[in-house]
Amino acid sequence: MVSAPPELALVPLLEIALAPLGIFEELPGAYDFITSNWSQFLHHLWTHIKLVLVSELLAILVAVPLGIAATRFPRAKPTIKGFGNTAQTIPTLAIIFLMLPVTGIGFVTAVAGLFVYALLPILTNTIAGIEDVEDGVVEAARGMGMTDTEVLRKIELPKAIPVIFAGIRTSSVIGVGTAYLAFFVGGGGLGTWVLQGIKLYNMEMAIAGAVPGALLAITLDSGFALLERYLGGDAQQSDDLVSA
Amino acid sequence: MIEFDNVTKQYDDGTVAIEDISFEVEEGTTTVLVGPSGCGKTTTMKLVNRLIEPTEGTVYFEGTDIEQKDEIELRRDVGYVIQEIGLFDHMTVRENVATVPKLKGWDDDRIRERVRELLELMDLPVEEYGDQHPTELSGGQRQRVGVARALAADPDVMLMDEPFGALDPITRAELQDEFLDIQAELDVTILFVTHSVEEALKMGDRIAIFDVGELVQYDTPQNVLENPKNDFVRDFIGQDRELKKLQVTPVRKVMYETNGERLPDVDPVAPSDTAQIALSRLLETDAGRLPVARDGEVVGVVEEADLRGTSDPTRGSI
Ligand SMILES: Nc1ncnc2c1ncn2[C@@H]1O[C@H](COP(=O)(O)OP(=O)(O)OP(=O)(O)O)[C@@H](O)[C@H]1O
Ligand SMILES: [Mg+2]
Numbered sequence: 001m002v003s004a005p006p007e008l009a010l011v012p013l014l015e016i017a018l019a020p021l022g023i024f025e026e027l028p029g030a031y032d033f034i035t036s037n038w039s040q041f042l043h044h045l046w047t048h049i050k051l052v053l054v055s056e057l058l059a060i061l062v063a064v065p066l067g068i069a070a071t072r073f074p075r076a077k078p079t080i081k082g083f084g085n086t087a088q089t090i091p092t093l094a095i096i097f098l099m100l101p102v103t104g105i106g107f108v109t110a111v112a113g114l115f116v117y118a119l120l121p122i123l124t125n126t127i128a129g130i131e132d133v134e135d136g137v138v139e140a141a142r143g144m145g146m147t148d149t150e151v152l153r154k155i156e157l158p159k160a161i162p163v164i165f166a167g168i169r170t171s172s173v174i175g176v177g178t179a180y181l182a183f184f185v186g187g188g189g190l191g192t193w194v195l196q197g198i199k200l201y202n203m204e205m206a207i208a209g210a211v212p213g214a215l216l217a218i219t220l221d222s223g224f225a226l227l228e229r230y231l232g233g234d235a236q237q238s239d240d241l242v243s244a
Numbered sequence: 245m246i247e248f249d250n251v252t253k254q255y256d257d258g259t260v261a262i263e264d265i266s267f268e269v270e271e272g273t274t275t276v277l278v279g280p281s282g283c284g285k286t287t288t289m290k291l292v293n294r295l296i297e298p299t300e301g302t303v304y305f306e307g308t309d310i311e312q313k314d315e316i317e318l319r320r321d322v323g324y325v326i327q328e329i330g331l332f333d334h335m336t337v338r339e340n341v342a343t344v345p346k347l348k349g350w351d352d353d354r355i356r357e358r359v360r361e362l363l364e365l366m367d368l369p370v371e372e373y374g375d376q377h378p379t380e381l382s383g384g385q386r387q388r389v390g391v392a393r394a395l396a397a398d399p400d401v402m403l404m405d406e407p408f409g410a411l412d413p414i415t416r417a418e419l420q421d422e423f424l425d426i427q428a429e430l431d432v433t434i435l436f437v438t439h440s441v442e443e444a445l446k447m448g449d450r451i452a453i454f455d456v457g458e459l460v461q462y463d464t465p466q467n468v469l470e471n472p473k474n475d476f477v478r479d480f481i482g483q484d485r486e487l488k489k490l491q492v493t494p495v496r497k498v499m500y501e502t503n504g505e506r507l508p509d510v511d512p513v514a515p516s517d518t519a520q521i522a523l524s525r526l527l528e529t530d531a532g533r534l535p536v537a538r539d540g541e542v543v544g545v546v547e548e549a550d551l552r553g554t555s556d557p558t559r560g561s562i
Contacts, residue, residue: 140330143293143403144344144393145319158334 030207037208045212048189051107051182052175052220055114060168063119067126067164068152081127088120092178096185110179110187117178118171125167129160165228169221176217180209190216245271245433246292246401251301253287260457261287264301267452267462274427274434278444279454279480285437286327288454289403292435293319305401320348323394323402327409327437329386331378337363337389338374344397362392365426384415391423395430405437420446441481445469445492453477465492490519490551498522498551499536499544507545512537515544519551526551 034041063084070080096113103109133156141155183191190209197206246269254260262284269275277285290296291303294315303310310318323344332340338359345355363370366388378386387408394402408416408423420443427434438444444451445465453461453468453476461473469489472478481488496515508531513522515538525534526548536544 134328134330136326136328136330137332139295140324140326141332141343143290143295143319143324143326143330145316145321145347147316150347155332155334 026203026207027211029204030211033204033208034212041208041212044188044190044192044209045216047107047187048176048179048182048191048213048216051110051114051179051187051189052172052216055111055118055179056168056172056175058111058115059118059122059171062115063122063167064126064164067123068130068157070123070127071130071156072148072152077127080123084120084123087116090116092117092181093184096181100185105186107182107187109185110182110189113185114175114178114182118175121171121174122164122167125163125170126160129163129167130156132163133159161228161231165224169224172220172224173217176213176220180213245269245306246435247304248288248291249302249304251288251291251298251303253284253291253296254299262454262459263457265459266301267459269433269435270450271433272431273449274436274447275450275452276436276438276444276448277452277454278438278441278448280456281439283454283456285439285454286405289405289435289437292401292403293322293324320344320397321399321401323397323399323404323432325390325394325402325404325407327405329390331386331389331393333377333379336375336377337368337381338370340378340389341393341396343393348397350397358396362395366392367422368392383411384419387411387419391419395432400431400433402432402434404434406439407436408443409438416443423447441488442491445488453480487520490523493519495519495522495536495546499546500550502535502542502545505545507535507542508533510534512542513546514538519546522546523548523551 066080066083070077092113095116096109099109099112103112130152137155137159138151141151146154179187179189180191180194182189183195190213193209194206197203197209248265248267251262251265252260253262265284265288267275277288279285287296291298292305292310294310294313297311305313305318332343335343341359341362342355345358350358359374360370363373368385368388373381373385378389381389391404391407394404408419411419424447436444436447438447445468448465451461451463451465451468452459455476461468461477463471466489468477469481469485469492472481472485478485494515495513495517498519499515508529510529510531511525512535513525515536522534526532533545533547535542536546
């Protein structure tokens with residue numbers, strides 16, 4: 001599985017760093033901060049969710065077909081994998097600043113950065129999921145007269161779904177963490193409170209931004225697990241893959 | 245029906261899996277390819293449904309070069325039981341069996357009826373097993389599903405690559421017997437792969453014995469046993485050639501008419517039993533001779549000399 005990018009560490013690290021300062025004592029204060037700034041909170045949360053979901057959706061739309069293509073055309077595979085790896089090694093901030101002159105400050109630039117970063121886990125897992133389907137099963141399917149498309153649609157993709165979803169879930173959890181950086185390019189989101197809070201030494205504000213992110217990550221992860229079950233996959237299997 | 249004409253297959257890595265093979269599988273018969281591991285049995289079989297293309301030579305299907313045929317159509321018309329069964333674990337048993345009929349566009353009612361019929365035949369009632377996943381089944385049951393799936397679209401030809409491999413001897417013998425019964429009712433040409441001589445002798449009308457990459461002898465089980473072509477075949481058959489002969493000979497072929505003489509009061513054998521069973525019974529009873537009975541009525545007699553093939557020529561043969 002893909003190792004977590006440095007940005008993901010931001011949220012928990014921040015919390016650990018703040019812990020000695022009395023994060024637990026700050027929790028009620030943070031709660032009050034949220035309730036008294038409720039509409040602002042909803043706005044930041046909603047922006048955060050949009051950032052993650054839009055970039056995630058785009059990443060799925062690009063990475064899954066690319067992953068499939070990599071398994072169909074063995075000669076293109078190194079290029080496609082290289083593309084995914086490169087995307088992963090460019091720091092998110094670098095992508096964002098590269099995008100700035102083109103898309104300007106705001107939501108789109110933030111989504112672009114998150115999108116590039118979300119690609120690799122989905123791409124790698126799509127390729128791995130399809131390639132892991134037992135040769136005997138594919139051979140049986142071909143021997144029974146399935147066309148290549150039928151083999152893909154009826155055998156390989158259904159069998160790869162748990163692995164692909166593990167990639168999507170990993171990538172969306174990473175995305176929740178990375179989206180805290182969207183603030184830097186005017187993308188908004190929960191990062192607004194965290195970074196302003198730090199700057200203003202307002203711990204209540206910072207924590208009011210940080211903790212909902214953790215809850216959001218868990219919620220998204222469960223949401224995708226549900227979606228997977230709805231699609232007929234075995235979410236337990238991808239649970240194991242995600243935690244592996 | 246299927247004819248191999250000087251077929252050679254060399255894989256991309258240079259391995260010559262089979263070299264210059266020629267033989268014909270006759271319509272309505274079971275031909276068994278038998279030989280040691282790696283001798284090219286699976287390769288030969290996959291040439292028939294074009295999972296592999298020959299390097300040289302031609303394979304004919306009902307007189308047509310199979311390269312002229314549409315490979316997808318061809319595969320849908322040929323039942324295939326793969327060596328590792330290859331069941332689709334993400335589908336139910338019912339969906340597995342329905343695969344080819346669905347690909348062929350049968351209507352739902354017809355598919356449902358066919359699946360029910362086949363699972364019944366394989367002793368896996370659809371009510372109980374239809375909605376299970378293959379992972380919930382035992383090895384023997386999985387093999388049955390594999391066979392049912394291959395039979396689903398009424399193929400004229402079945403390719404069966406070690407369909408009963410990896411089973412304990414008892415389950416294996418059971419499945420073999422059941423399949424022989426089923427096959428007697430179906431009008432289907434079978435190409436069957438095994439590495440067990442016993443299985444080959446039991447299942448085959450014709451046996452093709454392979455040494456590494458070459459076809460050594462192609463003959464009926466009786467002829468293979470009586471006239472092994474060379475030392476390889478002799479070794480392959482093993483030391484107990486005479487016993488194996490008895491195994492492929494039905495009592496019907498060696499028994500004689502009774503002349504109203506008194507027969508020993510022992511359990512009779514059936515004309516369809518193997519001579520091996522008759523011998524075993526003779527050794528058990530030391531009666532010297534056994535009645536042969538069909539449906540409770542005595543139809544003949546068999547003695548040790550008959551099994552040996554040295555009986556008194558003056559007796560009335562049937
Ligand atoms: N795709 C392949 N590429 C290269 N060599 C192959 C390939 N498939 C089979 N072979 C080789 O061809 C030879 C014949 O293989 P094949 O699978 O036909 O044997 P087999 O008689 O079915 O053996 P087994 O009883 O073990 O199933 C072997 O030496 C094998 O290693
Ligand atoms: Mg084989």
